[in-house]
Each structure stands twice: as C-alpha cells, then as structure tokens.
Amino acid sequence: MANQTKQSTSPQIDMDDVAEWVGLHYGRNFDHESSAKRQEWVERYAQAHGLAQGPVFVVFSPAEHEADGKGFWSNDDGWTDLEHAQRYDSNEDHLLLGQVFVTTSDAQAIEDGELQQSARFGGAYSISDDDLCASCGHCNYNPGDMSTCAKNWPSYENRDGYIRICVDYSRN
Structure with missing residues (x-):
C-alpha cells in the first residue's frame, strides 16, 4: 500500500509522490528532511x-512583527501573537483590504524563525518556476535566467532561499 497521509487542509496525498516531486524539482531527499520541512513540502x-482545500490564513504585518513580535491581527485584541490571531478560511475575500494574508503554517514558520525577512534588495536573482515570485505581477520572471522585482523583493524566505511570503504580491 502506498505511503499516504490525511491532512486537515488537503485530501489524501501519497508521500511517495511528494518525495519524488521534491527529489526531481529540488534535488532534496524528502525522507531526510525534518518533520517541519516535510510538512512544508507536502503543503x-x-x-x-x-490539491489544497481551504488553508487557514491570518493577517500579517512585517512592521508590527519587527517592532514587538506581535505581527498577527486579532479582531478582539489588535496586533497579537499567532495563537490569538483571527483565522480566515480563504484570503480571496480579504485581498481588497490591502492586508498581507499568510497561511498559518507560514505564520508558524515566521514565529519559529524558519522564515526570515529576505536580505534581497534590488538586483536580479535566479528564481524557480514554482517560487511565489514566478506568478507575481511585480516580477520580471525570466525562466532559466535572472529575474527582477519592481518592488525590491519585499519578502520572507526559507533557509533554502525560496520566497514563501511577499508583502506586495500581485497575482499575474
């Protein structure tokens, strides 16, 4: 029987398929990754x-997070920690508010220090076709070559350099 998992935000996913995808696209051994990193790969x-079905989102403010570590919005308490943040089933209805919505898994990665504010500023960088930037209207994406960002890369990236959150993201 295939190695499968049932997740609250997705249907059954074959872990062997995930491992193959990670190996082919990223040259990484899925089985040797930490449990947090494997969860990120599955997502x-x-x-x-x-296959994602309704991930839970929270509002995130980089400025508030930098100021006092309370960068997540609560309708009751204002800017607070992730535990007390307001959850949203979908970010689509809230995009017009001009807020930065992040998945709770990315928010947890920020709190755990696994996602860091990008040190990129201006210039051109090589980005992957499945990097968040590749589908952003501010990115001059050049597959197989260097790409640029009209907003100077206002992002958070994981330790591997993949951008997971962009505060000025605009879908193409």
Missing part, C-alpha cells in the same frame, strides 16, 4: 498540484 506539493 507546497498540494498547492502546486491543486
């Missing part, structure tokens, strides 16, 4: 393959 796989 990325689900998003890339249209």
